[in-house]
Amino acid sequence: MRTHNILLSGVGGQGTITAAKLLTTGLMNAGYDVKMSEIHGMSQRGGTVLSQVRYGDEVQSPVIEPGTADLLVAFEEMEAMRYLNYLKKDGTCVVNETQIWPMPVVIGSVKYPQGILDEVEKKVALKKVPASELAEQIGNPKTMNVILLGAIVQSMNLEHIDWEKIIRENIKPQFHDINIEAFKRGLELSK
Amino acid sequence: MKKLMTGNEAAARGAYEAGVKFAAAYPGTPSTEIMENVATYNEITSEWAPNEKTAVESIAGASLGGVRSLASMKHVGLNVAADPLFTFAYTGVNGGAVIVTADEPGVYSSQNEQDNRYYSRAAHLIMFEPSDSMETKEMIKEAFALSEKYDMPVLFRMTTRICHSKSIVDCFDREEVPDKPYEKNVPKYCPLPVNAMEMVKKLKGNIEAAKDYSNNCKWNYIEDNGSKIGVIASGVSYRYAKEVLGDDVSYLKIGFSYPLPDKLIKEFSDLVDTIYVIEEIDPVMENDIKAMGIDVIGKEVFPISGELSPDVIRGAILGEKIETVEPDQDYLVNRPASLCAGCPHRGLFYTLGKKKDAIIYSDIGCYSLGLGQPYNAGDAILCMGASISGGHGLAKALEATNSDKKAFAVLGDSTFFHSGMTSLLDVAYNQSDVCTIILDNRITGMTGHQENPGSGMTLSGEEVEPADIEQIVRALGIKNVRTVNPNDLKATEEAINWGMELKEPSVIITRYPCALKRFSKLDKEEFPEAFKQSCYVDTDVCVGCRLCLKSGCPALAFNSTVENKSGILEDMCLGCGVCQQICPMGAIKRHENA
Numbered sequence: 167m168r169t170h171n172i173l174l175s176g177v178g179g180q181g182t183i184t185a186a187k188l189l190t191t192g193l194m195n196a197g198y199d200v201k202m203s204e205i206h207g208m209s210q211r212g213g214t215v216l217s218q219v220r221y222g223d224e225v226q227s228p229v230i231e232p233g234t235a236d237l238l239v240a241f242e243e244m245e246a247m248r249y250l251n252y253l254k255k256d257g258t259c260v261v262n263e264t265q266i267w268p269m270p271v272v273i274g275s276v277k278y279p280q281g282i283l284d285e286v287e288k289k290v291a292l293k294k295v296p297a298s299e300l301a302e303q304i305g306n307p308k309t310m311n312v313i314l315l316g317a318i319v320q321s322m323n324l325e326h327i328d329w330e331k332i333i334r335e336n337i338k339p340q341f342h343d344i345n346i347e348a349f350k351r352g353l354e355l356s357k
Numbered sequence: 358m359k360k361l362m363t364g365n366e367a368a369a370r371g372a373y374e375a376g377v378k379f380a381a382a383y384p385g386t387p388s389t390e391i392m393e394n395v396a397t398y399n400e401i402t403s404e405w406a407p408n409e410k411t412a413v414e415s416i417a418g419a420s421l422g423g424v425r426s427l428a429s430m431k432h433v434g435l436n437v438a439a440d441p442l443f444t445f446a447y448t449g450v451n452g453g454a455v456i457v458t459a460d461e462p463g464v465y466s467s468q469n470e471q472d473n474r475y476y477s478r479a480a481h482l483i484m485f486e487p488s489d490s491m492e493t494k495e496m497i498k499e500a501f502a503l504s505e506k507y508d509m510p511v512l513f514r515m516t517t518r519i520c521h522s523k524s525i526v527d528c529f530d531r532e533e534v535p536d537k538p539y540e541k542n543v544p545k546y547c548p549l550p551v552n553a554m555e556m557v558k559k560l561k562g563n564i565e566a567a568k569d570y571s572n573n574c575k576w577n578y579i580e581d582n583g584s585k586i587g588v589i590a591s592g593v594s595y596r597y598a599k600e601v602l603g604d605d606v607s608y609l610k611i612g613f614s615y616p617l618p619d620k621l622i623k624e625f626s627d628l629v630d631t632i633y634v635i636e637e638i639d640p641v642m643e644n645d646i647k648a649m650g651i652d653v654i655g656k657e658v659f660p661i662s663g664e665l666s667p668d669v670i671r672g673a674i675l676g677e678k679i680e681t682v683e684p685d686q687d688y689l690v691n692r693p694a695s696l697c698a699g700c701p702h703r704g705l706f707y708t709l710g711k712k713k714d715a716i717i718y719s720d721i722g723c724y725s726l727g728l729g730q731p732y733n734a735g736d737a738i739l740c741m742g743a744s745i746s747g748g749h750g751l752a753k754a755l756e757a758t759n760s761d762k763k764a765f766a767v768l769g770d771s772t773f774f775h776s777g778m779t780s781l782l783d784v785a786y787n788q789s790d791v792c793t794i795i796l797d798n799r800i801t802g803m804t805g806h807q808e809n810p811g812s813g814m815t816l817s818g819e820e821v822e823p824a825d826i827e828q829i830v831r832a833l834g835i836k837n838v839r840t841v842n843p844n845d846l847k848a849t850e851e852a853i854n855w856g857m858e859l860k861e862p863s864v865i866i867t868r869y870p871c872a873l874k875r876f877s878k879l880d881k882e883e884f885p886e887a888f889k890q891s892c893y894v895d896t897d898v899c900v901g902c903r904l905c906l907k908s909g910c911p912a913l914a915f916n917s918t919v920e921n922k923s924g925i926l927e928d929m930c931l932g933c934g935v936c937q938q939i940c941p942m943g944a945i946k947r948h949e950n951a
């Protein structure tokens with residue numbers, strides 16, 4: 167099997183790293199060779215976060231070459247645009263419909279750009295998912311990342327892996343049920 | 358058992374499996390998680406050292422005492438530890454010793470991009486360079502065996518990508534190695550001039566002997582794909598090359614990178630017509646191989662700085678670029694890192710940034726974020742601890758040039774313990790009027806909240822007597838010392854004005870915990886109210902003057918609730934009250950018992 171590439175982009179604190187961890191653990195258990203790369207220098211202090219996940223028969227590089235990602239999963243709208251160059255021409259971009267203001271917007275020196283997703287849609291295949299909103303609905307905003315995990319699994323046809331088991335084994339017991347619920351919502355979302 | 362591990366986790370696992378009993382480190386990206394993971398193995402006594410020099414010295418002592426021991430640090434940390442390193446090379450080891458240096462091609466979170474492979478050449482020490490996590494673990498184990506075989510500490514060079522990338526690791530059991538009781542041996546362990554020349558000879562003989570190992574070990578090997586083009590690569594560069602070039606070229610993979618396998622390189626050069634040497638940062642292998650009289654292509658086609666990546670190699674060797682969809686820059690706004698909501702550095706930088714007569718020698722830590730907008734509070738940075746000694750020299754120059762500017766030094770608690778203490782001794786001894794501000798947020802913040810001698814807790818979670826910064830400062834000979842709460846803007850301003858006027862050394866300690874810190878018992882006692890409240894903007898009172906935004910707090914969002922008025926993201930706000938004190942209208946209010 168050729169190597170598949172998934173890029174997760176977001177902003178510090180959105181749970182991209184946990185989502186990537188669950189994803190890679192599932193892929194490894196399913197018997198794939200897996201590599202993941204993460205640069206988390208100043209992410210805690212408001213920077214962008216990028217997790218690169220690669221899986222297949224034998225994976226060499228831990229990083230994705232620009233123009234080769236099968237899937238770009240942006241946890242925030244601007245972070246979809248920022249990393250678009252990683253996506254294959256015929257790749258898919260899944261975006262969580264939410265905006266997190268960067269410092270220059272927060273202090274009112276520039277406005278958050280309008281119409282980002284319309285612009286992204288002109289360039290690549292786009293699936294908009296209201297993961298943050300759904301997470302609020304099911305009662306825990308933090309489960310947004312697991313909703314997006316569901317969307318990834320659906321997009322990459324990875325339903326054959328026992329994700330509920332992965333969630334149970336890697337998330338604190340008191341959050342099992344809500345995360346499994348979140349995961350199921352995510353699976354349905356991007357259909 | 359198979360596990361997905363980062364290189365850092367794998368290095369720690371390797372130490373565990375190798376029977377290591379003692380380990381010490383000073384935190385620094387990208388190496389920090391090595392020691393955090395070592396600490397999860399109860400069989401290993403693991404410690405945060407005050408700095409890298411003490412870490413290496415303590416493992417030299419542990420080695421002398423007969424156990425396997427490991428030290429880890431970021432690339433610049435090895436500069437701090439270079440003094441013991443070069444002579445530890447002379448004494449050699451009793452129990453095996455491995456020193457991990459984590460280099461930062463591309464400088465993700467460092468102050469420079471030095472190539473620590475030069476240290477292996479300069480100190481005559483064996484070096485390993487893994488290309489993924491499994492190799493990291495297995496090479497660490499072999500490094501211990503070789504340390505004992507060749508009687509030297511072994512250098513282990515990782516890079517950010519290796520440290521922070523995950524790949525699959527097969528975990529094995531720990532192998533207990535027999536302790537080697539200490540035996541007195543003055544000629545071996547005391548590099549007095551009478552002994553030193555013998556020691557050099559022994560070291561150089563051992564490193565020469567290691568060449569044989571290099572030529573025959575499993576870490577250096579040829580993959581002959583019948584091509585006339587060959588690639589010699591080490592570390593992650595080898596993976597990038599394989600990714601792009603696959604089986605179209607032949608490879609000489611280098612994992613044991615000093616001394617280089619001279620015979621194997623010669624053999625490889627006979628096999629192919631053209632050789633590319635692919636390595637990050639400096640042309641270290643390239644120059645060594647050229648010195649063997651073998652012609653190779655290296656830095657004339659590959660970048661001399663920055664991280665390599667598959668696309669860089671594709672461009673350099675194949676002249677190709679995969680087509681991409683480019684982002685539209687009009688839709689992007691940068692996300693510069695900022696001080697967190699509730700960060701105790703905010704009050705200080707808001708206040709200090711207003712002092713136009715201050716020249717601020719800053720340091721390495723979260724406070725380097727004080728240099729940027731909106732504070733602009735910083736003029737220079739060099740290396741850890743340099744704020745105070747740099748500030749001292751600056752103060753002397755300002756005096757000599759009759760300047761009316763004032764020198765300030767700004768550094769954190771961990772940096773003070775690391776190397777600021779000796780610098781402050783310089784100030785006290787040689788008397789300059791630099792005003793030193795120690796931002797004591799009760800933790801090593803920048804690198805992800807490691808305990809330090811002042812936090813009252815060790816790496817293994819043991820409570821200890823916290824080092825008292827104020828007492829240390831006084832003991833060093835500084836008479837003018839004040840401790841303030843930096844969230845109290847009035848007190849902070851008064852202290853800065855006081856330091857500004859003094860014509861002799863002074864120290865201000867701003868004492869308040871990092872907002873992300875896990876509170877210890879001591880913290881809870883000392884700061885019972887911290888981070889328990891939040892503020893809000895009364896939009897009827899707010900006039901939209903934006904002065905509060907000068908606090909640079911990410912929890913403040915202009916326009917977020919009412920157009921042209923300030924707002925506070927209440928789930929982010931921790932109620933430090935800095936913006937509340939700035940607001941001239943009294944529009945920012947505090948929720949009671951939030």
Ligand SMILES: Cc1ncc(C[n+]2csc(CCOP(=O)(O)OP(=O)(O)O)c2C)c(N)n1
Nearest residue numbers: 385434721722723769770771772801802803
């Ligand atoms: C020689 C060296 N070792 C380690 C580091 C990595 N490093 C950068 S900042 C920092 C700690 C800063 O902690 P502290 O001084 O307490 O300031 P804070 O970040 O908490 O404000 C460390 C360890 C470095 N840059 N140089």
